[in-house]
Amino acid sequence: MSRLDELVAAARARASSARPLDVRSAPPPRGFKRALLAARGAPLIAEIKRASPSRGAIAPDLDPALLARAYERGGAACLSVLTEPDHFRGSLDDLVRAREATRLPALRKDFIVTPFQLREARAFGADAALLIVAALERAELLDLAALARELGLDVLVEVHGEDELEAAAAARPDLLGINARNLKTFAVDDGTFARLAPAARGIAPLVAESGVKSAADVRALLGAGASALLVGEALASAPDPEAKVRELVEAR
Numbered sequence: 001m002s003r004l005d006e007l008v009a010a011a012r013a014r015a016s017s018a019r020p021l022d023v024r025s026a027p028p029p030r031g032f033k034r035a036l037l038a039a040r041g042a043p044l045i046a047e048i049k050r051a052s053p054s055r056g057a058i059a060p061d062l063d064p065a066l067l068a069r070a071y072e073r074g075g076a077a078c079l080s081v082l083t084e085p086d087h088f089r090g091s092l093d094d095l096v097r098a099r100e101a102t103r104l105p106a107l108r109k110d111f112i113v114t115p116f117q118l119r120e121a122r123a124f125g126a127d128a129a130l131l132i133v134a135a136l137e138r139a140e141l142l143d144l145a146a147l148a149r150e151l152g153l154d155v156l157v158e159v160h161g162e163d164e165l166e167a168a169a170a171a172r173p174d175l176l177g178i179n180a181r182n183l184k185t186f187a188v189d190d191g192t193f194a195r196l197a198p199a200a201r202g203i204a205p206l207v208a209e210s211g212v213k214s215a216a217d218v219r220a221l222l223g224a225g226a227s228a229l230l231v232g233e234a235l236a237s238a239p240d241p242e243a244k245v246r247e248l249v250e251a252r
Contacts, residue, residue, distance in 0.1 A: 002184035003053055004111075008135045010086055011111040021116070021123045023151060030105035032078055032128035032154040033174040036228045037205065039077040041249035042218050045107065045207065046076035046241075047232035048098050050089035054186040057089075059236045064094040065101035067241060072102040074245025078128075079106040080230055092124045099125045107156060111135055118148050128154035131171065133164040134183060145171040156207060160192070162199055169203045176203045177230065181210040197225040215251035222252060 036043040048064050051057050059067075068079055081098050082090035090110070099106040105127035112118060112129055113136060121129045129148050131141060141157070148155045157173035159165060160182055168176055178200060180192040193208045200206055205227035212218065213234045221229060231248060238244035 003186055004132075004134060004183040007053075007084065007087065007111045007183075008113055011084070011113050011117070014085075015114040015116045021119050023119050023122045026122050027099075027125050029127045029152045029154075030103070032105040032107060032156075033205070035077050035105050036175070039228075039249075041075055042222060042252040043228035044076045044245060044249050045078045045080045045228060045230040046071035046074075046235050046245055047080040047082065047109065047230060048090075048094055049082045049232040049236045050094075051087070052186075052233065053087045054181075055233060058233055060089060062236060064098040067236070068098035068101045068104070070242040071235065071245050072104055074242040075249035076104065076245050077228070079104050080109045080232070081106055081126075082232075083108055083110045092120065095121075095124050095126060099127075105154075112144065113140065115144065115147055118144060118151060118153065122151045122153055126153060128156055128174070130156050130158060130177070131173075132158045132183065133167050134160055138167045138170070141167055141171050145173065157204075158209065159196065159200070162196055165196070165200055165203065168200075173204045175205055175207050175228070176200055177207040177209045179209040193221055193226065194224045201225060212248070215247055218248050218251035 081095040082088040107128040108121040108126035154174040156175045157168045158177040178193045188211045207228045208221040208226040209230040212231045
């Protein structure tokens with residue numbers, strides 16, 4: 001069983017024991033895609049991330065509200081909040097606290113494989129949700145993308161290889177993420193975005209994910225066709241997250 005298989009199995013198990021949710025009291029969506037496309041500098045999705053399977057602890061004691069405000073001051077267009085509890089040490093409380101602390105739209109980043117998790121994302125205030133092609137059967141992906149739209153969530157569909165692009169296009173995503181990290185091994189291949197971008201153009205605005213550490217990385221990925229960048233470890237582990245966000249946003 002790969003790392004991804006383990007994470008998906010755990011996500012299904014958690015969702016199977018969850019209680020029904022009422023999304024009618026959720027705050028109105030803020031427009032995740034709209035905020036990215038309106039960004040003045042490099043469109044940055046700044047991630048709140050405590051840990052990862054590949055690196056272990058990154059910022060285990062972070063305050064999601066304080067970090068979100070630092071990201072906003074630095075010029076981030078949107079937030080991404082890890083909510084997976086076992087390997088990333090995230091929670092839905094992190095999502096609530098980060099979103100309430102700022103005016104930025106927030107993505108629920110998790111291994112979303114059930115309709116309940118999408119309703120949960122909306123109920124806890126998410127403005128967008130991540131769907132990973134490699135974690136889902138094609139029919140599941142299409143059904144979840146349709147439900148996300150019904151709930152008012154923007155959809156970031158994530159791919160890791162060219163063989164996943166057809167399914168991604170069929171889901172009609174708001175944004176298409178190209179992740180340089182292989183979720184089966186958690187190894188990063190910095191050339192992934194440049195290889196996939198030519199075939200991915202036209203599906204949706206492209207988001208470069210993983211491996212972004214410097215202003216030079218930002219310029220290279222924008223030059224290769226990225227419309228936005230999702231940055232996690234480099235920000236959450238930075239001594240001054242606000243300054244690090246500003247460095248990347250102003251690299252354009």
